[in-house]
Amino acid sequence: MELKQVIIAHKARDQDSQRQAEKCARELEKLGCKVLMGPSGPKDNPYPVFLASAGEPIDLAIILGGDGTALGAARQLSPEGIPILAINVGGHLGFLTESYEVLEDTQTIWQRLQGDRYAVQRRMMLQATLYEGNRTNREPMSDVFFALNEMCVKPAAIDRTPVSVLEMEVDGEIVDQYHGDGLIVATPTGSTGYTVSANGPLLHPGMDAIVVTPICPMSLSSRSIVLPPGSTVSIWPLADHDLSTKLWLDGVHGTAIWPGQRVDVSMANCVAEFIILRENYSYFRTLRDKLQWAGARIHYTNNHRNGYSSP
Structure with a gap:
């Protein structure tokens, strides 16, 4: 170099x-x-x-x-x-x-x-763009936003904790409507961040995948879902009377999302390169x-790993 x-x-x-x-x-x-x-x-x-x-x-x-x-x-x-x-x-x-x-x-x-x-470790990133109206309108109404850990769609207000209603599509097909605190769309790198706090899965950063995790959903059936990296996740805010829904990028405010708008999240056309x-x-x-994994409360020595076998 x-x-x-x-x-x-x-x-x-x-x-x-x-x-x-x-x-x-x-x-x-x-x-x-x-x-x-x-x-x-x-x-x-x-x-x-x-x-x-x-x-x-x-x-x-x-x-x-x-x-x-x-x-x-x-x-x-x-x-x-x-x-x-x-x-x-x-x-x-x-x-x-x-x-x-x-x-x-x-x-x-x-x-x-x-x-x-x-060594160089290449990590997948996400990109997001806002659109107005239905899918026939392909003209973006925002810049392209990038994130390494996650994109998060959730409301924000000064005087209370608002609840959001978000409809999610994957590649144009409706998956679910989430009633709760928001949705996290994460990379494998971000699976050890906000996503794991919301009971999402851990993914190895050497793979490419998209993890969608609801935050405190009001339905017990709402669970994380792992998607192929080529998927496009579309999120529509519904019943947002206070116009408080925001797009957050790695915990930093990106932009507001109003009803009638959607945010499309997909794998970015760039990767983060970290020197190791x-x-x-x-x-x-x-x-x-x-993560301070402690393992079992009673620890056993694995002698088989060391080439020793008991009689």
């Missing part, structure tokens, strides 16, 4: 993240690399400025923060084909990030990147560590 121009985004209002970003920037500039640096957070989105001011292709984005910071980078940079090296600085779970300890030897990071001694530095990376180890 060439390191001619690099983005460094640090978690907004986190001193350690900013300090590490400044250190990385100084070292990369000594290597002749141009650095675009700034904070990233709910109220800070530096990526449009970075992309507009880049005079030449951006080789890499170094993201110093937690999963939320990495998700924000993926939404903005994946459509541009920019790989992401995410490092957990000031984050919590860290499903998508390298551990903080890799920053103890940043010179080795630059050497490995320049020597192509790393860990030589012993394991998705299942990540699940055990991050």
Whole structure:
């Protein structure tokens, strides 16, 4: 990998993240690399400025923060084909990030990147577009929205918790009407996020699939459904008298959806590319560590795995 121009985004209002970003920037500039640096957070989105001011292709984005910071980078940079090296600085779970300890030897990071001694993990993303009226109208009325974890359609109000009525179609065929708190349309990456909190299934991020999970439905028969990656999920808000239905992208507000409009969610035409530095990376180890799987209350040693069989 060439390191001619690099983005460094640090978690907004986190001193350690900013300090590490400044250190990385100084070292990369000594290597002749141009650095675009700034904070990233709910109220800070530096990526449009970075992309507009880049005079030449951006080789890499170094993201110093937690999963939320990495998700924000993926939404903005994946459509541009920019790989992401995410490092957990000031984050919590860290499903998508390298551990903080890799920053103890940043010179080795630059050497490995320049020597192509790393892996690239490609993760499926979702895209969504709003349409007005019935399916004969194919003219979109919004920009294309992207998400790495999930698209979520649910209402939002300041003074109360509104309930939504949402009709879902898959490839133009009505599946169900959901009466509850909303619907989550997730990727395999997002299956360990909001979806798992709503009792959805866990999917390996190496596969392509779409998971639709109702949030607190008022029908006990409403369950998650796993769809092929080529499916288009259409969601119509019904009985929304307060006009409060919103589209959320990885937990960030995207746009409002009014009755008479629908949002079509499908697999994105781009993927998120994450740089993996860990030589012993394991998705299942990540699940055990991050979800704190304890297993059985009584632990038995599996001697058969070690080539030993009891008499």
